[in-house]
Amino acid sequence: MVVDAHSLVRETIYRSTILLDAQDWNGWLEHCDPAFRYAIRAWSPEINKDLTYLALDRKGLESMIKLLPKHNTDHSPLTRHTSVYTVDVSGDQTARAVSSVIVYQNLLDGINSHIDAGESRLFLVGKYHDTFKIENNRAAFLSREVRIENRRLDKGSHWPI
């Protein structure tokens, strides 16, 4: 069955959300092109500049993911609520999509687990700005820019958002 490009893009964004929530980083990377680039950015009205909080190519992302187990972290899982707002498909078999994303942190061990574990807190608010390559009935991420509204970023995680 041939699925239209708009549906392929939506499906890929939503499936990726589930994989990221499950911390299946390599499963998520399977939806990414070898030329994939990932960034987390924000505008700072404090210093009047666009900020880059993380910028990695696919190789850099793979290295980061590989080394995650060697680092200490807050293990509180993150839950992303994603809504695809727009999908624009170009004639050259590429597509752009903008999605809203809200990330909740489901507290586990970051503070005092006796008291906080089991509580969910708002962690990040932002948008995914994604580009895709459409090929062989598949949409592969070419890039993802997570534009967050937050400049207050407490202890959280080393994980991709």
Next chain:
Amino acid sequence: MAAKNHRQWTAEPALKQNEWVDSRIYSDPQIFEEELEKIFKKAWIPVCHESELPNAYDFRTSSIAREPIIVCRGPDNEVRAFLNVCPHRGMIIERRPSGSFLEGQPSGNPKRITCMFHAWQYDLRGNCVYISREKEGFQERLCKEDVGLRRLRCEVKFGGFVWVNLDDNPKVSLDDWATPAFECLRKSLDAEPLEVFHYHKAIVNANYKLWHDTNCEFYHDFMHYHNRVTGFNDAYFARKNEAFEHGHVVVGTFEVNYEKYEGFDSRAALSFPHLPPNQWYMIDMFPGMNFNLRGSALRCDIVTPLGPNQVMIEFRGLGLKRDTPEERQTRVNHHNSIWGPFGRNLHEDLLGVQGQGTTMCTGSEPRRILHGRHENQTIHDENGMRHYYAEWGRWMNRMPSKPEQPFNEPMSVAAE
């Protein structure tokens, strides 16, 4: 001996009195209020960087010890600081984090600092230049010349940071306060203008001194996989902690082997001026500011204590103003890889300090927190913290190890 009963657990350790502190200094509300009055309202505090207000009429807001502050660049290019408080009814004047007074506001004119509440206006020197319906309300009893903003001591120094002191008559000048500690990086920071490229903040439920402790001691590098693989060698263990007057500490440099962490590269090509490749200096300023230069990127932490068990930390990253876009992006990546909110180390530091805050909240059992490592004042020696707490004791007139007692000068710290 294995696990302790309560008496053993709370007994004084077999160390000198300046080698441990009482955990109440991290949790007692009265001590915290005293710290705001005796330390934060008297010390030189860096509140922002001059590049955050690059043009005439630009402003930046901040606060010290609950007092709101506004820093402005005047038409004469001078940077001045004022309390961000209207002398009329105590309204906070400027509510935005930054901006420009070149734009008019709903209540006021361009080139004026306007209180939106009743439209009183001030120039960039803090003079009151307009009181709405002045004569009708105050007749001849009060006029513009009688009021004005509260000016604060303000200087731009040490790489372009804006330092403010709430005390009109500080114990020491800014030069005397900070010049010796900054000497190791003076050439690198003052060779050419710097620019802030990174800002974020974190609020941690822990005392501000615990964050500063973490910046002062490197023994916690065992928490950082990155630092272990890129650093642990003979040169690392030979790094010296050098104490300076007024409670400041400088951690000496060595060459970091960034390539040993998978995916990371040498920082040598973008070293700050006069800095040998991949060197790493750190300046810890009393009462809780940190300047950290890792070759290609400068990090600055500024703490704002919010309560005995809560601190806001503002993190800035800086590069050279003349950076090309490509150089800047590389510098940003270097900064973020370790110190960004999604980087390798910062998150671990925040977790460590949060963990201390969890066990040292208000009302927690008083405990002994050890600062007793001696390793010839090298990297895992805790002389930096001992030096800091001796200074804290002088400002507070409290013994850090027995905070209910007045301060006595510890002879061993003077010897260190």
